[in-house]
Amino acid sequence: MSSACVLVLGGTAEARDLAAALDRAGVSVVSSLAGRVARPRLPAGEVRIGGFGGPAGLARWLAERGVAAVVDATHPFAERISASAAQACPAAGVPLLRLERPGWSEAPGDCWHWVDDLSHAAELVPRLGRRVLLTTGRQGLAAFAVVRSAWFLVRCVDPPDPPLPPRHELLLDRGPYLLENELALMDGKQIDLLVTKDSGGAHTQPKLDAARRRGLPVIVVRRPPRLDVPAVSSVAGALSWLRETVHAG
The missing domain is CATH 3.40.50.720 (NAD(P)-binding Rossmann-like Domain)
Incomplete structure (x- = not known):
């Protein structure tokens, strides 16, 4: 070799x-x-x-x-x-x-809303949901600190730095995730909106499948230009x- x-x-x-x-x-x-x-x-x-x-x-x-x-x-x-x-x-x-x-692709039954960055995602949140599963990672969460009309379940691997959304719960967790667990999480927390980046990959795909199963809207942040x-x-x-x-x- x-x-x-x-x-x-x-x-x-x-x-x-x-x-x-x-x-x-x-x-x-x-x-x-x-x-x-x-x-x-x-x-x-x-x-x-x-x-x-x-x-x-x-x-x-x-x-x-x-x-x-x-x-x-x-x-x-x-x-x-x-x-x-x-x-x-x-x-x-x-x-x-x-x-x-x-990247991920929409499937029949999906209700995706594409945005260019986290600031645009935060602007869209009040129009689409009140209990949000936020899975964009621990960086850039300051964009959601201005959203007061929604409650956020912030899921990331490590504790994020402030500022964070005024109304939130922090969930420290790391994929891969299972569909049944994602469904149980969304049901248990009464999630009505998912916010994510177009990260792609199978490890975190189940949250999108769960959102489709429950008919939830999803805000998807586009990838930066290649x-x-x-x-x-x-x-x-x-x-x-x-x-x-x-x-x-």
Whole structure:
């Protein structure tokens, strides 16, 4: 196997699966985690936690480590590190691939309302519901602090920083989730509106299935614009690209 080092910008299930596959193949893999989750699920291989110091810092790190390729497998809404990688990799002469899971698609029976950002989601809440399951993560919750007409069940992995909605309950939990549990949660808390980001993936899909079952409206925040870098939607596709690009795996 190639001794080339591959940097995986991670934190997602896809990033962990890719790191595991590379590690099994004998490829030197470094996974970079942002450090925003207190107890992250660690991938196989070497793990680096924390930022690089912007595009220039990342470019220097790539050169110092002799990295042969970078796979950006971060969350679809992790805009800062993706933008940094898109600048740093060309500067360092290192190939870059974006591994991004497909977004969710509406199904018959869905009542989705698409918005461009969290502020627009917050503006729409009073028109659609009074008891809201808010699953947009712990960052950006300040956008909902102005909403006084609704009660929020705020679900995230780690405790969020204030400000938070005036009327809320905090639920610290981590997927994957099960449909029956999501239905029980919505019924027990009398949820009449779901707010989420278009994160995609099977681990959190059940909340959308539960909302469809209960006929609930869903506010969905669109993904940020995709950067102009090569992209695949599966770990298999990333492995194929790495084999062709740096003969890794």
